[in-house]
Amino acid sequence: MSNVNSELTQDVYLIVPAFNEEKTVSQIIEGIAEKGYNVILVNDGSKDKTLDLAIESKRKYPDQIYVVSHVINRGLGAALKTGMVVALNKNAKYIVTFDADGQHEIGDIPKVCRPLQDGQADVVIGARPFEDMPISKSFANLIMNALTFIFYGRKVKDSQSGLRAFTAHAADVINIVSRGYGVSSEFIKEISDKNLRLSEVTITTIYTPETQNKGTDAIVGLRILAKMVLDLFRI
Amino acid sequence: MGSVIIIGPFRTYQVLLIITTILVIIFFYRRLCVKKITPATFVLWVLICLIVNFFAFAPRLSDPLAGFFGFGRGLDLLIVVGYAVLVYAIYRLYVKNDELNRNMTELVRALAIKEEIQSEDLNEDE
Numbered sequence: 001m002s003n004v005n006s007e008l009t010q011d012v013y014l015i016v017p018a019f020n021e022e023k024t025v026s027q028i029i030e031g032i033a034e035k036g037y038n039v040i041l042v043n044d045g046s047k048d049k050t051l052d053l054a055i056e057s058k059r060k061y062p063d064q065i066y067v068v069s070h071v072i073n074r075g076l077g078a079a080l081k082t083g084m085v086v087a088l089n090k091n092a093k094y095i096v097t098f099d100a101d102g103q104h105e106i107g108d109i110p111k112v113c114r115p116l117q118d119g120q121a122d123v124v125i126g127a128r129p130f131e132d133m134p135i136s137k138s139f140a141n142l143i144m145n146a147l148t149f150i151f152y153g154r155k156v157k158d159s160q161s162g163l164r165a166f167t168a169h170a171a172d173v174i175n176i177v178s179r180g181y182g183v184s185s186e187f188i189k190e191i192s193d194k195n196l197r198l199s200e201v202t203i204t205t206i207y208t209p210e211t212q213n214k215g216t217d218a219i220v221g222l223r224i225l226a227k228m229v230l231d232l233f234r235i
Numbered sequence: 236m237g238s239v240i241i242i243g244p245f246r247t248y249q250v251l252l253i254i255t256t257i258l259v260i261i262f263f264y265r266r267l268c269v270k271k272i273t274p275a276t277f278v279l280w281v282l283i284c285l286i287v288n289f290f291a292f293a294p295r296l297s298d299p300l301a302g303f304f305g306f307g308r309g310l311d312l313l314i315v316v317g318y319a320v321l322v323y324a325i326y327r328l329y330v331k332n333d334e335l336n337r338n339m340t341e342l343v344r345a346l347a348i349k350e351e352i353q354s355e356d357l358n359e360d361e
Binding site: 033043054055058062063066067068069070071072074075078082085086089177179217230 | 326329335336339340343344346347348350351352354357
């Protein structure tokens with residue numbers, strides 16, 4: 001079952017935040033480990049069998065899968081930050097965030113890592129083609145791109161993508177405080193503030209009923225907007 | 236509808252204000268006695284009560300002050316100031332709540348990292 005890490009994969013740590021993802025978590029983290037990458041599964045206070053299944057997966061790939069668990073749900077942003085801290089503690093060279101709901105293609109991981117490994121970028125965002133999205137999702141994401149540009153001054157193709165890659169330096173200097181979905185826009189803000197080189201590559205997105213129920217919709221978008229406005233007045 | 240109720244020399248809202256003021260002062264005095272608040276906080280609350288009562292019982296006296304800020308009546312000024320104070324209080328609560336949430340997240344994170352599932356733990360379970 002074990003897989004020999006290649007030079008291109010051994011320094012790469014995938015962070016997979018998971019909240020009630022029992023349907024997909026095993027398949028995702030074992031699929032990533034199968035390719036030779038390291039995986040840090042951050043269980044974010046799941047009420048289902050996500051943690052048990054992740055531990056089962058760790059039994060199969062003890063040297064590649066790492067499992068940490070929040071005792072209570074703290075949100076996507078908090079889980080990603082926990083994963084980044086763990087990855088940096090393990091001397092990761094490249095850190096990739098990857099959603100646990102099965103919307104990302106494992107085959108896209110090399111695509112987002114390549115600009116980092118070639119020294120062309122500090123951060124890479126995997127941009128989902130909006131034309132492939134359901135209309136409600138693509139509209140919400142377009143609005144979020146516009147708001148991210150207005151508030152943080154950076155124009156990106158997909159500000160809410162969950163597939164991102166960072167060099168260890170970038171992950172170290174980026175300071176994330178958002179707990180929820182607002183973290184995606186905050187990453188863009190931090191990239192701008194810290195003058196990090198950003199590259200965007202087009203990725204494939206797999207839409208299933210589960211993946212469509214999550215992510216940015218109108219309500220989540222409004223919450224993120226409210227947070228952006230309130231943060232402007234933070235003392 | 237529309238008629239003003241007058242109780243003795245006072246209007247209804249003035250009577251209610253007197254009762255509320257007495258209750259507020261008793262409440263804060265008891266908290267002062269058990270040292271839940273400082274004497275300065277108690278004095279501050281008494282002052283707030285006196286100012287509100289001043290506006291309620293002598294609305295005409297407060298009109299020049301209201302006029303200075305562009306309001307027709309002292310009571311209007313009081314209502315606007317009250318709204319502003321409430322909005323500020325809600326914002327401060329939001330900031331405080333956010334700070335508590337961040338501290339809690341830090342705690343949860345530290346615990347998660349400390350208790351990372353180790354391969355050795357898995358072998359013990361088997």
